[in-house]
Amino acid sequence: MKTSTEIPVHRLADSVFHASYGSDINLGDHSATHRVDFFAIIWFGSDSDPHYIDFKPYPVKKNTVYLLARNQVHSIPQSRPDARVIIFSKDFFDSIEEDDLRFIFVPFNNEGITITPEMEKPMTYLFDLIKLENSTNNNLHLLHIYTSAFLLQLHRLSHNSKTLTAYHDERLRKLFQLIGTHYKTQKLVDFYADKIGLTSKRLNQIMKEKIGLSISQIIYNYTLIEAKREISHRTKSMKEIAIELGFKDQSYFSRFFKKQTGITPEHFRKEIF
Template identity: 25%
Template structure:
Protein backbone atom coordinates (compact mmCIF):
# COMPACT_ATOMS: atom_id res chain seq x y z
CA UNK A 1 0.00 0.00 0.00
CA UNK A 2 1.07 3.57 -0.60
CA UNK A 3 0.36 5.93 2.26
CA UNK A 4 0.58 9.65 2.83
CA UNK A 5 0.46 12.14 5.65
CA UNK A 6 -1.20 15.55 5.80
CA UNK A 7 0.98 18.40 4.61
CA UNK A 8 0.41 21.97 3.64
CA UNK A 9 -1.58 21.95 0.40
CA UNK A 10 0.31 22.75 -2.78
CA UNK A 11 -1.60 24.73 -5.40
CA UNK A 12 -1.34 23.65 -9.01
CA UNK A 13 -2.92 24.63 -12.31
CA UNK A 14 -3.31 22.85 -15.63
CA UNK A 15 -3.91 23.38 -19.30
CA UNK A 16 -7.53 23.53 -20.54
CA UNK A 17 -8.17 19.83 -19.96
CA UNK A 18 -6.02 16.78 -19.40
CA UNK A 19 -6.57 13.08 -18.74
CA UNK A 20 -3.91 10.72 -17.43
CA UNK A 21 -3.38 7.40 -15.71
CA UNK A 22 -3.06 7.55 -11.94
CA UNK A 23 0.61 6.53 -12.06
CA UNK A 24 1.37 9.51 -14.29
CA UNK A 25 -0.59 11.79 -11.99
CA UNK A 26 1.30 10.67 -8.89
CA UNK A 27 4.61 11.01 -10.71
CA UNK A 28 3.73 14.65 -11.27
CA UNK A 29 2.09 15.16 -7.87
CA UNK A 30 3.49 12.68 -5.30
CA UNK A 31 1.40 10.84 -2.70
CA UNK A 32 2.85 12.66 0.28
CA UNK A 33 1.48 16.05 -0.75
CA UNK A 34 -1.95 17.64 -0.49
CA UNK A 35 -3.05 19.67 -3.50
CA UNK A 36 -5.33 22.61 -4.07
CA UNK A 37 -6.48 22.78 -7.70
CA UNK A 38 -8.10 25.87 -9.22
CA UNK A 39 -10.36 23.81 -11.46
CA UNK A 40 -12.17 20.45 -11.38
CA UNK A 41 -10.68 16.97 -10.92
CA UNK A 42 -12.56 13.79 -11.85
CA UNK A 43 -11.29 10.34 -10.95
CA UNK A 44 -12.61 7.15 -12.60
CA UNK A 45 -11.69 3.83 -10.99
CA UNK A 46 -11.81 0.62 -13.07
CA UNK A 47 -9.91 -1.67 -10.67
CA UNK A 48 -8.60 -1.71 -7.10
CA UNK A 49 -9.44 0.90 -4.48
CA UNK A 50 -8.22 4.14 -2.95
CA UNK A 51 -8.77 6.16 0.20
CA UNK A 52 -8.40 9.92 -0.02
CA UNK A 53 -9.45 13.17 1.58
CA UNK A 54 -11.25 16.19 0.18
CA UNK A 55 -10.92 19.15 2.52
CA UNK A 56 -9.92 16.66 5.25
CA UNK A 57 -13.09 14.56 4.93
CA UNK A 58 -12.18 10.94 4.15
CA UNK A 59 -13.66 8.95 1.23
CA UNK A 60 -13.21 5.53 -0.37
CA UNK A 61 -13.48 4.61 -4.05
CA UNK A 62 -13.37 1.20 -5.75
CA UNK A 63 -14.00 -0.35 -9.18
CA UNK A 64 -16.77 1.19 -11.31
CA UNK A 65 -16.91 4.32 -9.20
CA UNK A 66 -15.92 7.93 -9.81
CA UNK A 67 -15.28 11.00 -7.71
CA UNK A 68 -15.34 14.75 -8.37
CA UNK A 69 -13.27 17.41 -6.64
CA UNK A 70 -14.66 20.91 -7.07
CA UNK A 71 -12.55 24.05 -7.58
CA UNK A 72 -10.42 25.25 -4.66
CA UNK A 73 -10.82 22.03 -2.66
CA UNK A 74 -7.87 20.23 -1.06
CA UNK A 75 -7.10 16.71 -2.34
CA UNK A 76 -4.94 14.28 -0.36
CA UNK A 77 -4.30 10.61 -1.19
CA UNK A 78 -4.25 8.37 1.91
CA UNK A 79 -3.91 4.80 0.63
CA UNK A 80 -4.07 2.93 -2.69
CA UNK A 81 -4.27 -0.79 -3.41
CA UNK A 82 -1.44 -2.32 -5.49
CA UNK A 83 -3.83 -3.18 -8.33
CA UNK A 84 -5.37 0.32 -8.56
CA UNK A 85 -6.35 1.44 -12.06
CA UNK A 86 -7.60 5.00 -11.97
CA UNK A 87 -7.85 7.74 -14.57
CA UNK A 88 -7.61 11.39 -13.57
CA UNK A 89 -9.32 14.09 -15.63
CA UNK A 90 -8.59 17.76 -14.95
CA UNK A 91 -10.29 20.91 -16.25
CA UNK A 92 -8.80 24.35 -15.63
CA UNK A 93 -11.00 27.14 -14.25
CA UNK A 94 -10.36 29.18 -17.40
CA UNK A 95 -11.70 26.36 -19.54
CA UNK A 96 -14.77 25.80 -17.34
CA UNK A 97 -15.82 29.43 -17.49
CA UNK A 98 -15.73 29.48 -21.29
CA UNK A 99 -18.31 26.68 -21.57
CA UNK A 100 -21.73 27.76 -22.92
CA UNK A 101 -23.52 26.52 -19.80
CA UNK A 102 -24.41 28.16 -16.51
CA UNK A 103 -23.17 26.71 -13.22
CA UNK A 104 -25.63 24.35 -11.51
CA UNK A 105 -25.46 25.39 -7.87
CA UNK A 106 -27.67 22.53 -6.65
CA UNK A 107 -25.57 19.89 -8.44
CA UNK A 108 -22.34 21.44 -7.15
CA UNK A 109 -23.75 21.34 -3.62
CA UNK A 110 -24.71 17.66 -4.02
CA UNK A 111 -21.23 16.79 -5.28
CA UNK A 112 -19.64 18.77 -2.47
CA UNK A 113 -21.56 16.69 0.09
CA UNK A 114 -21.31 13.33 -1.74
CA UNK A 115 -18.33 13.46 -4.17
CA UNK A 116 -18.31 9.72 -5.01
CA UNK A 117 -20.72 8.00 -7.40
CA UNK A 118 -21.23 4.51 -8.87
CA UNK A 119 -20.92 4.28 -12.65
CA UNK A 120 -23.04 1.85 -14.66
CA UNK A 121 -21.13 -0.81 -16.66
CA UNK A 122 -22.23 0.59 -20.03
CA UNK A 123 -21.11 4.07 -18.98
CA UNK A 124 -17.73 2.66 -17.89
CA UNK A 125 -17.34 1.09 -21.33
CA UNK A 126 -18.17 4.40 -22.99
CA UNK A 127 -15.69 6.24 -20.76
CA UNK A 128 -12.95 3.75 -21.68
CA UNK A 129 -13.74 4.19 -25.37
CA UNK A 130 -13.60 7.98 -25.10
CA UNK A 131 -10.36 7.76 -23.13
CA UNK A 132 -8.77 5.55 -25.80
CA UNK A 133 -9.87 7.97 -28.52
CA UNK A 134 -8.51 10.98 -26.61
CA UNK A 135 -5.10 9.33 -26.17
CA UNK A 136 -4.86 8.89 -29.94
CA UNK A 137 -4.72 12.68 -30.39
CA UNK A 138 -1.59 13.73 -28.53
CA UNK A 139 -0.21 16.36 -30.94
CA UNK A 140 -0.43 20.04 -30.00
CA UNK A 141 -2.24 21.38 -33.07
CA UNK A 142 -5.30 23.53 -32.38
CA UNK A 143 -7.60 21.03 -34.07
CA UNK A 144 -6.47 18.00 -32.06
CA UNK A 145 -6.49 19.98 -28.80
CA UNK A 146 -10.10 20.97 -29.47
CA UNK A 147 -10.96 17.37 -30.28
CA UNK A 148 -9.29 16.17 -27.08
CA UNK A 149 -11.19 18.74 -25.01
CA UNK A 150 -14.48 17.59 -26.57
CA UNK A 151 -13.74 13.97 -25.70
CA UNK A 152 -12.74 14.95 -22.17
CA UNK A 153 -15.99 16.89 -21.79
CA UNK A 154 -17.94 13.86 -22.99
CA UNK A 155 -16.43 11.81 -20.16
CA UNK A 156 -17.28 14.55 -17.68
CA UNK A 157 -20.87 14.70 -18.92
CA UNK A 158 -21.28 10.94 -18.40
CA UNK A 159 -20.13 11.31 -14.80
CA UNK A 160 -22.27 14.41 -14.25
CA UNK A 161 -25.31 12.53 -15.58
CA UNK A 162 -24.62 9.75 -13.06
CA UNK A 163 -24.83 12.30 -10.23
CA UNK A 164 -28.02 13.80 -11.64
CA UNK A 165 -29.69 10.39 -12.03
CA UNK A 166 -28.67 9.10 -8.61
CA UNK A 167 -31.47 8.93 -6.02
CA UNK A 168 -31.53 11.66 -3.40
CA UNK A 169 -29.41 10.86 -0.36
CA UNK A 170 -31.25 12.69 2.36
CA UNK A 171 -29.98 16.05 1.21
CA UNK A 172 -30.77 18.96 3.47
CA UNK A 173 -32.63 21.97 2.05
CA UNK A 174 -30.51 24.98 1.18
CA UNK A 175 -29.84 27.29 4.09
CA UNK A 176 -30.75 30.97 3.80
CA UNK A 177 -27.10 31.82 3.16
CA UNK A 178 -26.80 29.14 0.47
CA UNK A 179 -29.97 30.40 -1.21
CA UNK A 180 -28.61 33.92 -1.11
CA UNK A 181 -25.33 32.80 -2.66
CA UNK A 182 -27.22 30.93 -5.36
CA UNK A 183 -29.23 34.07 -6.13
CA UNK A 184 -26.05 36.12 -6.31
CA UNK A 185 -24.52 33.79 -8.92
CA UNK A 186 -27.75 33.89 -10.92
CA UNK A 187 -27.57 37.70 -10.98
CA UNK A 188 -23.84 37.68 -11.69
CA UNK A 189 -24.30 35.57 -14.83
CA UNK A 190 -26.95 38.03 -16.02
CA UNK A 191 -25.15 41.29 -15.29
CA UNK A 192 -21.39 40.74 -15.01
CA UNK A 193 -20.67 42.49 -18.31
CA UNK A 194 -22.28 45.71 -17.13
CA UNK A 195 -22.13 45.61 -13.33
CA UNK A 196 -19.01 45.04 -11.26
CA UNK A 197 -19.94 46.67 -7.95
CA UNK A 198 -20.99 44.73 -4.86
CA UNK A 199 -23.54 47.44 -4.11
CA UNK A 200 -25.50 46.66 -7.28
CA UNK A 201 -25.94 42.97 -6.43
CA UNK A 202 -26.76 43.74 -2.80
CA UNK A 203 -29.45 46.19 -3.90
CA UNK A 204 -30.98 43.62 -6.24
CA UNK A 205 -31.16 41.15 -3.34
CA UNK A 206 -32.45 43.77 -0.86
CA UNK A 207 -29.59 43.31 1.60
CA UNK A 208 -26.53 45.31 2.61
CA UNK A 209 -23.26 44.97 0.67
CA UNK A 210 -21.52 43.92 3.89
CA UNK A 211 -23.96 41.07 4.53
CA UNK A 212 -23.75 39.85 0.93
CA UNK A 213 -19.97 39.97 0.98
CA UNK A 214 -19.78 38.06 4.26
CA UNK A 215 -22.27 35.44 3.11
CA UNK A 216 -20.66 34.66 -0.26
CA UNK A 217 -17.23 34.52 1.37
CA UNK A 218 -18.49 32.10 4.02
CA UNK A 219 -20.23 29.79 1.52
CA UNK A 220 -17.65 29.77 -1.29
CA UNK A 221 -14.41 30.71 0.44
CA UNK A 222 -13.87 33.63 -1.95
CA UNK A 223 -15.10 37.20 -2.00
CA UNK A 224 -17.70 38.64 -4.35
CA UNK A 225 -15.04 40.82 -5.95
CA UNK A 226 -12.94 37.72 -6.64
CA UNK A 227 -15.87 36.12 -8.48
CA UNK A 228 -16.66 39.30 -10.42
CA UNK A 229 -13.03 39.74 -11.43
CA UNK A 230 -12.69 36.08 -12.42
CA UNK A 231 -15.66 36.04 -14.75
CA UNK A 232 -14.70 39.40 -16.27
CA UNK A 233 -11.18 38.21 -17.03
CA UNK A 234 -12.38 34.91 -18.48
CA UNK A 235 -14.83 36.75 -20.74
CA UNK A 236 -12.11 39.15 -21.89
CA UNK A 237 -9.80 36.21 -22.63
CA UNK A 238 -12.52 34.51 -24.65
CA UNK A 239 -13.05 37.64 -26.76
CA UNK A 240 -9.30 38.04 -27.29
CA UNK A 241 -8.84 34.41 -28.35
CA UNK A 242 -11.96 33.77 -30.39
CA UNK A 243 -12.92 37.09 -31.99
CA UNK A 244 -11.36 39.86 -34.06
CA UNK A 245 -12.75 42.60 -31.83
CA UNK A 246 -10.36 45.41 -31.05
CA UNK A 247 -9.17 46.07 -27.50
CA UNK A 248 -11.38 49.17 -27.48
CA UNK A 249 -14.42 47.15 -28.60
CA UNK A 250 -13.85 44.59 -25.83
CA UNK A 251 -13.39 47.37 -23.30
CA UNK A 252 -16.71 48.90 -24.32
CA UNK A 253 -18.47 45.52 -24.37
CA UNK A 254 -17.39 44.97 -20.76
CA UNK A 255 -18.41 48.52 -19.84
CA UNK A 256 -15.03 49.87 -18.74
CA UNK A 257 -14.94 53.65 -18.63
CA UNK A 258 -11.85 53.82 -20.84
CA UNK A 259 -9.68 51.43 -22.82
CA UNK A 260 -6.79 52.33 -20.54
CA UNK A 261 -8.72 51.25 -17.45
CA UNK A 262 -9.51 47.92 -19.11
CA UNK A 263 -5.85 47.38 -20.00
CA UNK A 264 -4.81 48.16 -16.42
CA UNK A 265 -7.45 45.78 -15.04
CA UNK A 266 -6.41 42.99 -17.40
CA UNK A 267 -2.70 43.42 -16.66
CA UNK A 268 -3.36 43.49 -12.90
CA UNK A 269 -5.13 40.12 -13.02
CA UNK A 270 -3.14 38.31 -15.71
CA UNK A 271 0.33 39.85 -15.62
CA UNK A 272 0.22 40.89 -19.28
CA UNK A 273 -1.59 43.31 -21.56
CA UNK A 274 -4.61 42.24 -23.66
CA UNK A 275 -2.56 42.66 -26.83
CA UNK A 276 0.24 40.40 -25.58
CA UNK A 277 -2.30 37.81 -24.43
CA UNK A 278 -3.88 37.81 -27.89
CA UNK A 279 -0.50 37.43 -29.61
CA UNK A 280 0.57 34.62 -27.27
CA UNK A 281 -2.69 32.73 -27.94
CA UNK A 282 -2.96 33.45 -31.65
Protein backbone atom coordinates (compact mmCIF):
# COMPACT_ATOMS: atom_id res chain seq x y z
CA MET A 1 0.00 0.00 0.00
CA LYS A 2 1.50 3.32 -1.03
CA THR A 3 1.40 6.40 1.13
CA SER A 4 2.31 10.00 0.51
CA THR A 5 2.75 10.94 4.16
CA GLU A 6 5.03 9.99 7.00
CA ILE A 7 4.31 6.66 8.68
CA PRO A 8 2.28 7.37 11.86
CA VAL A 9 3.78 6.68 15.27
CA HIS A 10 1.85 4.66 17.84
CA ARG A 11 2.51 5.88 21.37
CA LEU A 12 1.51 4.89 24.89
CA ALA A 13 0.66 8.51 25.74
CA ASP A 14 0.73 8.99 29.53
CA SER A 15 0.78 5.32 30.55
CA VAL A 16 3.82 3.08 30.81
CA PHE A 17 2.13 -0.30 30.42
CA HIS A 18 -0.89 -1.78 28.66
CA ALA A 19 -2.08 -5.36 28.20
CA SER A 20 -5.19 -6.37 26.28
CA TYR A 21 -6.51 -8.22 23.28
CA GLY A 22 -5.37 -6.61 20.03
CA SER A 23 -8.86 -5.54 19.01
CA ASP A 24 -9.14 -3.43 22.20
CA ILE A 25 -5.99 -1.38 21.61
CA ASN A 26 -6.49 2.23 20.59
CA LEU A 27 -3.25 4.12 20.01
CA GLY A 28 -4.50 6.82 17.69
CA ASP A 29 -4.01 6.42 13.95
CA HIS A 30 -5.19 2.96 12.89
CA SER A 31 -3.10 2.85 9.71
CA ALA A 32 -1.98 -0.67 8.91
CA THR A 33 1.65 0.51 8.81
CA HIS A 34 3.02 2.33 11.84
CA ARG A 35 6.14 2.87 13.92
CA VAL A 36 6.04 1.91 17.61
CA ASP A 37 7.29 4.19 20.34
CA PHE A 38 7.31 1.37 22.90
CA PHE A 39 8.21 -2.31 23.31
CA ALA A 40 5.60 -4.91 22.41
CA ILE A 41 4.85 -8.60 22.88
CA ILE A 42 2.34 -9.84 20.28
CA TRP A 43 0.92 -13.33 20.79
CA PHE A 44 -1.17 -14.36 17.80
CA GLY A 45 -4.21 -16.52 18.50
CA SER A 46 -5.05 -17.53 14.94
CA ASP A 47 -3.53 -17.86 11.49
CA SER A 48 -3.78 -14.89 9.16
CA ASP A 49 -2.02 -13.02 6.36
CA PRO A 50 1.64 -12.13 7.06
CA HIS A 51 2.54 -9.09 9.09
CA TYR A 52 5.63 -6.96 8.47
CA ILE A 53 8.38 -5.95 10.87
CA ASP A 54 10.79 -3.36 9.52
CA PHE A 55 9.36 -3.97 6.03
CA LYS A 56 9.98 -7.72 6.02
CA PRO A 57 7.09 -10.24 6.03
CA TYR A 58 6.65 -12.78 8.83
CA PRO A 59 3.96 -15.47 9.10
CA VAL A 60 1.01 -14.97 11.43
CA LYS A 61 0.44 -18.37 13.04
CA LYS A 62 -1.54 -19.41 16.07
CA ASN A 63 0.57 -19.46 19.28
CA THR A 64 3.47 -17.60 17.69
CA VAL A 65 4.88 -14.63 19.61
CA TYR A 66 6.72 -11.68 18.09
CA LEU A 67 8.70 -9.10 20.03
CA LEU A 68 8.91 -5.51 18.80
CA ALA A 69 11.56 -3.10 20.00
CA ARG A 70 11.03 0.65 20.21
CA ASN A 71 11.20 2.48 16.84
CA GLN A 72 10.53 -0.61 14.74
CA VAL A 73 8.07 -0.25 11.87
CA HIS A 74 5.15 -2.67 12.02
CA SER A 75 2.44 -3.46 9.48
CA ILE A 76 -0.53 -5.67 10.29
CA PRO A 77 -3.02 -7.35 7.93
CA GLN A 78 -6.07 -5.31 6.98
CA SER A 79 -8.24 -7.76 8.91
CA ARG A 80 -6.73 -7.77 12.38
CA PRO A 81 -5.84 -11.28 13.54
CA ASP A 82 -6.69 -12.46 17.05
CA ALA A 83 -3.87 -11.52 19.39
CA ARG A 84 -2.92 -10.93 22.99
CA VAL A 85 -0.75 -7.84 23.27
CA ILE A 86 1.50 -6.46 26.00
CA ILE A 87 3.12 -3.07 25.43
CA PHE A 88 5.34 -1.02 27.71
CA SER A 89 7.47 2.10 27.71
CA LYS A 90 11.24 2.39 27.44
CA ASP A 91 11.43 3.19 31.15
CA PHE A 92 9.60 -0.03 32.01
CA PHE A 93 11.85 -1.98 29.62
CA ASP A 94 15.04 -0.43 31.05
CA SER A 95 14.01 -1.40 34.57
CA ILE A 96 13.77 -5.12 33.70
CA GLU A 97 16.66 -6.43 35.77
CA GLU A 98 17.66 -9.58 33.87
CA ASP A 99 19.89 -8.85 30.86
CA ASP A 100 18.76 -12.00 29.07
CA LEU A 101 15.13 -10.87 29.14
CA ARG A 102 15.99 -7.54 27.53
CA PHE A 103 18.23 -9.17 24.94
CA ILE A 104 15.43 -11.27 23.46
CA PHE A 105 14.13 -8.06 21.89
CA VAL A 106 16.65 -8.50 19.07
CA PRO A 107 16.40 -5.46 16.78
CA PHE A 108 17.55 -7.09 13.53
CA ASN A 109 16.23 -10.61 13.96
CA ASN A 110 12.47 -10.88 14.25
CA GLU A 111 11.78 -14.60 14.18
CA GLY A 112 8.61 -15.66 15.94
CA ILE A 113 8.79 -17.72 19.12
CA THR A 114 6.42 -20.70 19.15
CA ILE A 115 4.50 -21.47 22.32
CA THR A 116 4.43 -25.23 22.67
CA PRO A 117 1.15 -27.06 23.42
CA GLU A 118 2.21 -27.88 26.99
CA MET A 119 3.04 -24.20 27.65
CA GLU A 120 -0.10 -22.69 26.13
CA LYS A 121 -2.19 -22.94 29.31
CA PRO A 122 0.53 -21.64 31.73
CA MET A 123 1.29 -18.73 29.37
CA THR A 124 -2.44 -17.95 29.13
CA TYR A 125 -2.65 -17.83 32.93
CA LEU A 126 0.34 -15.46 33.03
CA PHE A 127 -1.18 -13.18 30.41
CA ASP A 128 -4.49 -13.14 32.29
CA LEU A 129 -2.68 -12.16 35.50
CA ILE A 130 -0.90 -9.34 33.68
CA LYS A 131 -4.11 -8.11 32.06
CA LEU A 132 -6.06 -8.28 35.34
CA GLU A 133 -3.43 -6.36 37.30
CA ASN A 134 -3.13 -3.76 34.54
CA SER A 135 -6.89 -3.18 34.49
CA THR A 136 -7.35 -3.06 38.29
CA ASN A 137 -4.63 -1.99 40.73
CA ASN A 138 -1.98 -1.49 38.01
CA ASN A 139 0.85 -2.02 40.49
CA LEU A 140 4.09 -1.61 38.54
CA HIS A 141 6.04 -3.87 40.89
CA LEU A 142 3.63 -6.75 40.29
CA LEU A 143 3.52 -6.02 36.55
CA HIS A 144 7.31 -6.30 36.48
CA ILE A 145 7.17 -9.66 38.24
CA TYR A 146 4.46 -11.08 35.97
CA THR A 147 6.00 -9.67 32.78
CA SER A 148 9.47 -10.93 33.69
CA ALA A 149 7.99 -14.39 34.28
CA PHE A 150 6.27 -14.22 30.88
CA LEU A 151 9.51 -13.13 29.18
CA LEU A 152 11.47 -15.84 31.01
CA GLN A 153 9.19 -18.48 29.48
CA LEU A 154 9.68 -16.91 26.05
CA HIS A 155 13.43 -16.89 26.67
CA ARG A 156 13.35 -20.62 27.35
CA LEU A 157 11.24 -21.28 24.27
CA SER A 158 13.58 -19.14 22.15
CA HIS A 159 16.36 -21.69 22.54
CA ASN A 160 15.16 -23.26 19.26
CA SER A 161 16.08 -19.96 17.53
CA LYS A 162 19.67 -19.97 16.32
CA THR A 163 20.09 -16.20 16.49
CA LEU A 164 18.45 -15.77 19.88
CA THR A 165 20.54 -18.60 21.30
CA ALA A 166 23.65 -16.63 20.32
CA TYR A 167 22.66 -14.05 22.94
CA HIS A 168 23.42 -16.58 25.66
CA ASP A 169 27.12 -16.02 24.86
CA GLU A 170 28.37 -13.08 26.95
CA ARG A 171 30.88 -12.05 24.26
CA LEU A 172 28.19 -11.84 21.62
CA ARG A 173 25.83 -9.95 23.91
CA LYS A 174 28.58 -7.37 24.37
CA LEU A 175 29.25 -7.35 20.62
CA PHE A 176 25.60 -6.66 19.78
CA GLN A 177 25.52 -3.89 22.37
CA LEU A 178 28.60 -2.31 20.84
CA ILE A 179 27.28 -2.59 17.29
CA GLY A 180 23.92 -1.16 18.33
CA THR A 181 25.71 1.85 19.82
CA HIS A 182 28.45 2.47 17.25
CA TYR A 183 27.33 1.05 13.88
CA LYS A 184 26.76 4.51 12.38
CA THR A 185 30.35 5.60 12.97
CA GLN A 186 32.34 2.36 13.31
CA LYS A 187 32.14 0.02 10.32
CA LEU A 188 35.41 -1.89 10.81
CA VAL A 189 35.55 -5.27 12.57
CA ASP A 190 38.82 -4.36 14.33
CA PHE A 191 37.05 -1.74 16.46
CA TYR A 192 34.65 -4.31 17.94
CA ALA A 193 37.22 -7.08 18.27
CA ASP A 194 39.51 -4.75 20.22
CA LYS A 195 36.70 -3.79 22.62
CA ILE A 196 35.93 -7.45 23.32
CA GLY A 197 39.55 -8.54 23.55
CA LEU A 198 39.65 -10.98 20.64
CA THR A 199 41.22 -10.92 17.22
CA SER A 200 38.98 -9.96 14.32
CA LYS A 201 39.44 -13.42 12.84
CA ARG A 202 38.43 -15.19 16.05
CA LEU A 203 35.41 -12.95 16.64
CA ASN A 204 34.20 -13.53 13.09
CA GLN A 205 34.66 -17.29 13.57
CA ILE A 206 32.45 -17.22 16.67
CA MET A 207 29.79 -15.23 14.81
CA LYS A 208 29.83 -17.64 11.88
CA GLU A 209 29.55 -20.64 14.21
CA LYS A 210 26.72 -19.14 16.27
CA ILE A 211 24.46 -17.50 13.68
CA GLY A 212 26.10 -17.94 10.28
CA LEU A 213 26.75 -14.23 9.71
CA SER A 214 29.91 -12.13 9.74
CA ILE A 215 30.26 -9.01 11.88
CA SER A 216 30.19 -6.88 8.72
CA GLN A 217 26.85 -8.46 7.77
CA ILE A 218 25.44 -7.61 11.20
CA ILE A 219 26.60 -3.99 10.81
CA TYR A 220 25.00 -3.92 7.36
CA ASN A 221 21.74 -5.26 8.86
CA TYR A 222 21.63 -2.53 11.50
CA THR A 223 22.47 0.12 8.91
CA LEU A 224 19.89 -1.09 6.41
CA ILE A 225 17.09 -1.27 8.99
CA GLU A 226 17.83 2.26 10.19
CA ALA A 227 18.04 3.48 6.58
CA LYS A 228 14.59 2.05 5.82
CA ARG A 229 13.14 3.63 8.94
CA GLU A 230 14.60 7.05 8.18
CA ILE A 231 13.45 6.88 4.55
CA SER A 232 9.95 5.89 5.69
CA HIS A 233 9.76 8.88 8.05
CA ARG A 234 9.99 11.20 5.02
CA THR A 235 11.42 14.07 7.07
CA LYS A 236 15.04 13.98 5.85
CA SER A 237 16.70 14.12 2.47
CA MET A 238 18.66 11.14 1.18
CA LYS A 239 21.84 13.16 1.63
CA GLU A 240 21.04 13.80 5.31
CA ILE A 241 20.26 10.12 5.89
CA ALA A 242 23.50 9.07 4.17
CA ILE A 243 25.62 11.35 6.34
CA GLU A 244 23.88 10.32 9.58
CA LEU A 245 24.48 6.65 8.77
CA GLY A 246 28.20 7.21 8.24
CA PHE A 247 28.42 7.20 4.44
CA LYS A 248 30.81 9.65 2.82
CA ASP A 249 28.23 10.77 0.29
CA GLN A 250 24.75 10.05 -1.04
CA SER A 251 25.90 8.04 -4.06
CA TYR A 252 27.82 5.60 -1.85
CA PHE A 253 24.73 5.21 0.34
CA SER A 254 22.55 4.60 -2.73
CA ARG A 255 24.91 1.88 -4.00
CA PHE A 256 24.90 0.20 -0.59
CA PHE A 257 21.09 0.32 -0.36
CA LYS A 258 20.56 -1.04 -3.87
CA LYS A 259 23.08 -3.84 -3.33
CA GLN A 260 21.26 -4.92 -0.16
CA THR A 261 17.67 -4.54 -1.40
CA GLY A 262 17.77 -4.56 -5.20
CA ILE A 263 16.15 -1.11 -5.41
CA THR A 264 17.29 2.49 -4.89
CA PRO A 265 16.40 4.49 -1.77
CA GLU A 266 14.22 6.75 -3.92
CA HIS A 267 12.30 3.78 -5.30
CA PHE A 268 11.85 2.38 -1.79
CA ARG A 269 10.40 5.71 -0.60
CA LYS A 270 7.92 5.77 -3.48
CA GLU A 271 6.81 2.18 -3.08
CA ILE A 272 6.76 1.94 0.69
CA PHE A 273 3.52 0.46 2.03
